[in-house]
Amino acid sequence: MKTRASALALGLSLLAGGTASAAYTDNVVRIGVLNDQSGLYVDIMGHGSIIAARMAVEDFGGKIGDTPIEVVAADNQNKADVGAAIAGKWYDAEGVDMIAEIANSSVALAVVEIAKQKNKVAIVSGSNTNRLTGDSCTPNHVHWAFDNYALANATAKAVVKQGGTSWFFITSDYAFGHDMEKQAGDIVKQAGGTVIGSVRAPLNSSDFASYLLQAQGSGAKVIGLANATADFTNTVKQGKEFGILAGGQQFAGLTVYLTDIDGLGLEAAQGTLLSVPFYWDLNDRTRKFANRFFERHGKMPTAYQASVYSQVTHYLKAVKALGSDADGRAVVAKMKELPTDDDAYGQGSVRVDGRKLHPMYLFQVKTPQESKRRWDYYKLVSTIPVEEAWKPLDPACSLVPKQ
Structure with a gap:
């Protein structure tokens, strides 16, 4: 009886461990910032957007329960093939659960399709194409900031x-x-x-x-x-x-x-x-966020950089509410269900087509x-x-x- 009880306890322990692992893939919530870090858009995105993502993680407490949150970054060089290759590697081999910003429309259109195929999450703010909420909409991505x-x-x-x-x-x-x-x-x-x-x-x-x-x-x-x-x-x-x-x-x-x-x-x-949709001196909340950003970056945030802070914040709220980052479609559905609210973009919502709405x-x-x-x-x-x-x-x- 004692042996059977020990075996049952071990089985329950393994089951619990398996559940935790399934809830948060690799036992880490990992966010990738994919943008232009060396070319035409480096000043409006670049390292400033990476700082904004890390600020959002820090403001969230750095963890969801006991699960740590990490930020990685890469330069897509404004090339669709380069961006797609990075996204595929991140999703398949490096445990990235959500890719943020995604500069350049050709890169964004490629990455959201990969996110759909692999049931991950993509949040686009570095592209303005209306196709992201039109013929190229997916249940796995959200379009933040603005469009044409x-x-x-x-x-x-x-x-x-x-x-x-x-x-x-x-x-x-x-x-x-x-x-x-x-x-x-x-x-x-x-x-x-x-x-x-x-x-x-x-x-x-x-x-x-x-x-x-x-x-x-x-x-x-x-x-x-x-x-x-x-x-x-x-x-x-x-x-x-x-x-x-x-x-x-x-x-x-x-x-x-x-x-x-x-x-x-x-x-x-x-x-x-x-x-x-964002200016650093718009109100008390934007000034609070922007002055903290300035201390790290030496420049006031652009609308794109502020958007990364906003989108990462809302993504983490959705993952926490859902209790998992494993199912990308479920996370995006939760993002649409929850109202948005942060110091950069204020209050808003995510529409059924994935369009983030704000004034x-x-x-x-x-x-x-x-x-x-x-x-x-x-x-x-x-x-x-x-x-x-x-x-x-x-x-x-x-x-x-x-x-």
């Missing part, structure tokens, strides 16, 4: 309301630029404005003189910039030399980052209108006289509520209930 529709919609609709009723676009000549111009142009027209014309500039142009002259000659009240990073900053910088603002026209940036304005300086960037904000870049110090760059023009900010559910997404 939200950026175009928030900026174009609000600017038209402010009196910017006629537009001319300077557009980067590739898929991203074309999509931004189309979406913003459609919204301008729907809001009662007009699109006078547009011109397309090659990616990574250094000379925008001819494009600016066409925009200036159009007489449009607003020059919509369907470009990003260096193309955006070069357009605005050269626009100052051409007297765009002095002539009564206004730039509306459709994809603008805090680091762009820091690099440009307020003398060149002043007056530019832009929309984002968007229209800002105007301050004049040098209005700014009190470095990073004090924006003044709030208007808040775009959730019900107006985001693209309606896309029937192309298989997760959207059929009518």
Whole structure:
């Protein structure tokens, strides 16, 4: 009897151990930050996003019960094949349960499909493509931060309301630029404005003189910039030399980052209108998060970096509530069930198609006289509520209930 009792006790012990192992794979909750750490997007993502992920883990206590939480990181080099290879290795061999940020749309579209195949979790903020909640939606990923529709919609609709009723676009000549111009142009027209014309500039142009002259000659009240990073900053910088603002026209940036304005300086960037879901000086909670981030990074967080803090925080809440990280679909379902709330992005929710919902904000870049110090760059023009900010559910997404 004693032998049988010992055997039963050992069996129960092994069963308990097996259950714990199944609840948290490898007895660790492991998060991978997959982003650009050496290229075009390094300033808006890069090491700052890794810091943000680690801050979220620390604020969560570093553990779920007795299970530790770890953060690993890798550079996807903005290449789909590189990103996909890292994701596959992480999920299969290195115990990564969730991949965060995932810079570049081609990388993101590849990684979310891998997450679906392997029943893991992917949370995207480093890509703006609307396909992530459209024909490429999956039950294993969430799209955080913003997308092309939200950026175009928030900026174009609000600017038209402010009196910017006629537009001319300077557009980067590739898929991203074309999509931004189309979406913003459609919204301008729907809001009662007009699109006078547009011109397309090659990616990574250094000379925008001819494009600016066409925009200036159009007489449009607003020059919509369907470009990003260096193309955006070069357009605005050269626009100052051409007297765009002095002539009564206004730039509306459709994809603008805090680091762009820091690099440009307020003398060149002043007056530019832009929309984002996060600004470090928006309220007491964002300032609390941003000042802590600044102590580690030496710069204020971008909307992307703040998004990583937000998404990791909510992922951990879902895993804790579920009691497991083993079933990626179940974790994402729990993320959709729970309301979101953190110091970076505030309160929000995750929609059935995986779209993270929160307000968007229209800002105007301050004049040098209005700014009190470095990073004090924006003044709030208007808040775009959730019900107006985001693209309606896309029937192309298989997760959207059929009518």
